[in-house]
Amino acid sequence: MNHHRFFIEPSQIDEGRxxxxxxxxxxxxxxxxxxxxxxxxxxxxxxxxxxxxLSSTSPREVVGEITYTIQMDNELPVRLTxxxxxxxxxxxxxxxxxxxxxxxxxxxxxVCSRAIPIPxxxxxxxxxxxxxxxxxxxxxxxxxxxxxxxxxxxxxxDLLTRVPQYDVALIASETGTNMLLRQxxxxxxxxxxxxxxxxxxxxxxxxxxxIAVKSGAVPVSLGKRILRTETAAVAGCAIIAHHxxx
Amino acid sequence: MNHHRFFIEPSQIDEGRxxxxxxxxxxxxxxxxxxxxxxxxxxxxxxxxxxxxLSSTSPREVVGEITYTIQMDNELPVRLTxxxxxxxxxxxxxxxxxxxxxxxxxxxxxVCSRAIPIPxxxxxxxxxxxxxxxxxxxxxxxxxxxxxxxxxxxxxxDLLTRVPQYDVALIASETGTNMLLRQxxxxxxxxxxxxxxxxxxxxxxxxxxxIAVKSGAVPVSLGKRILRTETAAVAGCAIIAHHxxx
Numbered sequence: 001m002n003h004h005r006f007f008i009e010p011s012q013i014d015e016g017r018x019x020x021x022x023x024x025x026x027x028x029x030x031x032x033x034x035x036x037x038x039x040x041x042x043x044x045x046x047x048x049x050x051x052x053x054l055s056s057t058s059p060r061e062v063v064g065e066i067t068y069t070i071q072m073d074n075e076l077p078v079r080l081t082x083x084x085x086x087x088x089x090x091x092x093x094x095x096x097x098x099x100x101x102x103x104x105x106x107x108x109x110x111v112c113s114r115a116i117p118i119p120x121x122x123x124x125x126x127x128x129x130x131x132x133x134x135x136x137x138x139x140x141x142x143x144x145x146x147x148x149x150x151x152x153x154x155x156x157x158d159l160l161t162r163v164p165q166y167d168v169a170l171i172a173s174e175t176g177t178n179m180l181l182r183q184x185x186x187x188x189x190x191x192x193x194x195x196x197x198x199x200x201x202x203x204x205x206x207x208x209x210x211i212a213v214k215s216g217a218v219p220v221s222l223g224k225r226i227l228r229t230e231t232a233a234v235a236g237c238a239i240i241a242h243h244x245x246x
Numbered sequence: 247m248n249h250h251r252f253f254i255e256p257s258q259i260d261e262g263r264x265x266x267x268x269x270x271x272x273x274x275x276x277x278x279x280x281x282x283x284x285x286x287x288x289x290x291x292x293x294x295x296x297x298x299x300l301s302s303t304s305p306r307e308v309v310g311e312i313t314y315t316i317q318m319d320n321e322l323p324v325r326l327t328x329x330x331x332x333x334x335x336x337x338x339x340x341x342x343x344x345x346x347x348x349x350x351x352x353x354x355x356x357v358c359s360r361a362i363p364i365p366x367x368x369x370x371x372x373x374x375x376x377x378x379x380x381x382x383x384x385x386x387x388x389x390x391x392x393x394x395x396x397x398x399x400x401x402x403x404d405l406l407t408r409v410p411q412y413d414v415a416l417i418a419s420e421t422g423t424n425m426l427l428r429q430x431x432x433x434x435x436x437x438x439x440x441x442x443x444x445x446x447x448x449x450x451x452x453x454x455x456x457i458a459v460k461s462g463a464v465p466v467s468l469g470k471r472i473l474r475t476e477t478a479a480v481a482g483c484a485i486i487a488h489h490x491x492x
Binding site: 074098222227 | 343348387468469470471472473480485488
């Protein structure tokens with residue numbers, strides 16, 4: 001089971017035969033130097049894991065035959081969405097990678113008053129493409145059966161209109177004497193949808209936090225120390241994932 | 247209390263007067279442009295937090311008078327040591343920063359069979375200096391009253407000889423059906439010393455894990471997914487800190 005893992009589209013499988021082209025074919029053939037008879041693991045994004053024996057390899061096209069298929073069971077027992085405020089530098093990239101390893105299903109990037117502004121349309125498209133590529137690699141590396149979706153950047157108002165769709169909505173907060181994150185998790189049931197919202201470096205305005213609470217988001221504390229935004233994201237996902245895992 | 251925070255040596259305080267020289271003086275005067283009458287927070291590493299009003303500032307020397315002193319209460323109720331295998335690139339730097347925010351007291355960097363080799367003496371000294379500087383900055387930024395110690399790189403054998411000194415010793419493991427980290431935390435008492443050991447990217451050899459267990463380290467799982475070494479470090483510290491915090 002320690003094969004190299006590749007996510008593919010279900011349409012790349014036809015009657016037990018897998019066809020891989022593009023960068024993945026180049027990686028298999030040129031970088032990993034896999035050959036006829038070697039095995040890889042192919043993931044179709046539905047949680048199915050296909051052990052595949054290569055029958056022909058070239059940098060343009062790799063073909064293999066599925067030898068057996070198993071249903072993976074590596075997902076969290078809740079559907080966890082991370083909402084992360086846009087942040088400087090490569091912080092969001094780090095969060096995408098770590099949160100994927102930790103088991104999130106979806107990620108929403110948002111902007112609010114004290115977050116860095118939404119980049120120009122073409123730049124956010126490039127960023128999204130980069131984040132999705134990181135999520136795919138992290139899902140492959142961590143042995144997950146599906147790749148988290150990534151969406152954004154949306155406004156804080158838009159984010160809050162979605163809060164009622166979730167069974168549980170938590171917003172990381174440093175102010176006041178909020179309940180600890182783990183206390184808020186005590187009532188979470190298997191199969192629940194959970195959104196965890198992490199604000200920008202500069203925090204929220206009072207008004208933003210007020211409307212978040214009115215929307216149904218519960219402010220939670222991660223402890224006494226002040227965490228950077230990316231630390232609050234990764235630490236929160238780790239605590240939630242670990243709490244809900246059987 | 248949203249002053250800029252600076253760790254200093256206790257010897258820099260004399261009869262309520264604080265004297266700061268070197269890079270911190272340059273930062274206060276030239277970068278932050280603080281002046282006569284502005285306030286900073288000075289931390290002496292013992293958990294004491296001194297609110298200090300500046301009486302004179304120059305890039306070479308900043309002097310201030312302590313207006314009042316409070317005892318901070320931001321530390322974890324256990325003494326948490328993170329033992330992290332040496333890893334490539336800037337992974338250890340990231341771990342130092344995040345683990346400091348999350349409340350560790352001590353960090354030990356170690357090498358084992360599948361870790362990258364110990365760098366030459368002068369390189370490890372430079373790395374240690376860099377890690378200590380990151381820990382100091384992270385402690386200032388996260389509002390901690392003390393700076394974690396950082397030591398290394400020591401051998402895995404040396405690390406294991408120290409395991410019996412701790413009340414609780416946990417080693418992150420991906421193999422087998424280990425107990426979950428949070429189950430291992432159930433018996434941890436306030437004031438206990440806890441060491442959490444995170445291995446290299448390539449994992450341990452069977453022999454290494456065997457002698458670790460013989461030394462008293464308890465293998466724990468962080469969940470079903472495969473985590474990178476730096477993710478296991480940050481996630482584990484987050485889970486432990488959150489579990490023990492009142």
